[in-house]
Amino acid sequence: MLLSDTQVEHVAQLARLALRPEEKPRLTEQLNAILAYMEQLNEVPTEGIEPTAHVLDLGNVFREDAVQHSLGIEDALANAPETAHHFFVVPRIVE
């Protein structure tokens, strides 16, 4: 077992996913099967090999620091679950 129940709980917390108690055993089992399969990468020696983050040779993209057309406030808020006075509303953060 690469991942214990406690670790699964910890990763779920990091990922902001509330797991139902009945989901956990099956999920832990599936994650462990997949991670075990991924272990085969250890057969490949990769010492000194540059990691590839991106296949294209990318450079910085610059533009003039000028005002351009962008989404209006109404459009930007149109899909929000809750808004007030042109702001996004979230549940209470501080007591």
Add this chain to the structure above:
Amino acid sequence: MTLAAMSLHALHTQLVRGEISALALTEAVLTRLHAVEARVHAYITVIPDLARQQAAAADAAFARGEVASPLQGIPLAIKDNICIHGVRTTCASRILANFVPPYDATVIQRLRQAGAVFVGKANMDEFAMGSSTENSAFGPTHNPWGDLGAVPGGSSGGSAAAVAADACIAALGSDTGGSIRLPAALTGVVGLKPTYGRVSRFGLVAFASSLDQIGPLTKNVRDAALLLQAIAGHDPHDSTSGDVPVPDYSARLEQGVRGLKLGVPREYFVAGMDTPIEQAVRSAIAMFESLGAELVEVSLPHTRYAVATYYILANAEASSNLARYDGVRYGVRTAQASHLLDMYMRTRAEGFGAEVKRRIMLGTYALSAGYYDAYYKKAQQLRTLFRQDFQQAFTQCDALLAPVAPTAAFRLGERLDDPLQMYLADVFTIPVNLAGLPALSLPCGWTAQDLPIGLQIIAPPFREANLLQIAAAFEAATEFHTRKPPLLMDPA
């Protein structure tokens, strides 16, 4: 042949000559769509009002003698992870069930300028994560072939099934690890995954940003060339789109393959591949030899590590990209939350399906403190080796010929409880995404159960014209692309 069953380029000829109207064509496609949709379920949202409006505009342009492009008046299906301004875009997820984009994706903007007609948003695996289109919050799509009880492949299964069932003329999909090519192969249509950076990703809902690419699914190779032509090119809104000239993709479709060197990677013909698949792909390869191509055996030695490498990288990127679904700015928010963190956790738990959660968990774990080097960095190093494998192979040949998948379409439900088995469907498509290459799938046979078999052609970066030339030569010499799913021929 009915209008809906015709190809894009044949319809274009009739539209330009005034033999048919775009509106009549759109009505014919909508009629066909409604006749088969209960059995196929290719769409999440059908948009007949917009389609009729666009068709009328196309007809007005034809009447003025204006022809913006071969796409003018052509009804298309758009995968539901590509944003159309004002049209619900769900990514087949509960968490975006009510999302209406306030802008067009760049490909959509280009297709609007080209005069195309959008008939609907096609079904898919949730957030493009899957190989069967069963991971959709709106129910699975059925493969139009066989007994309608097999999966269409995924994740662009709705787009592929819509093309195969004549419920559109052509479609857009997206391909992160095979999501255009696999469903194209499993439903007997043509699917093209362009070079990473060939087509703008602006307005494509992100899954794995270093791998995602939009591409066409069509009834034949020429149609794929026409649709790619309309969407390819640099976009200032996507800094990863390549500033590389776009050639005429239709120019070389009749040039044949005489004198070309085509590589056959030995690692793509291994144990585990179904016999009918191997036979069909091998006879397709022999056909190229008879058409005058020279065959060379090549080696892609890291192929067997593709699935493990991909599911580390793609899931890591996904866990980061999907962090944005927090119930604040868009999407569905949980009804019961006591405080902010509780709201995040419940919203995401209720909004995401099982496969998306599994992948977010794996990606989060692979990126978490203490495991980064063992998983993410290791997989990025493997990615370098995949690129080198292909670079080496392309010193010996112009393009590669390979199977798309080791099996034909599997039964609905068969692999749902075994994620690893599901992932293995992508073993021959994933390496192409890791290396950022263009590749095309086209039909090369059928199994005894009347399920399609796909041939994959892979080319060096930005050589889509080569892919299309090679595929067109095969298509011209065979009849596979002319077959239609028999069960859907009756008007039931």
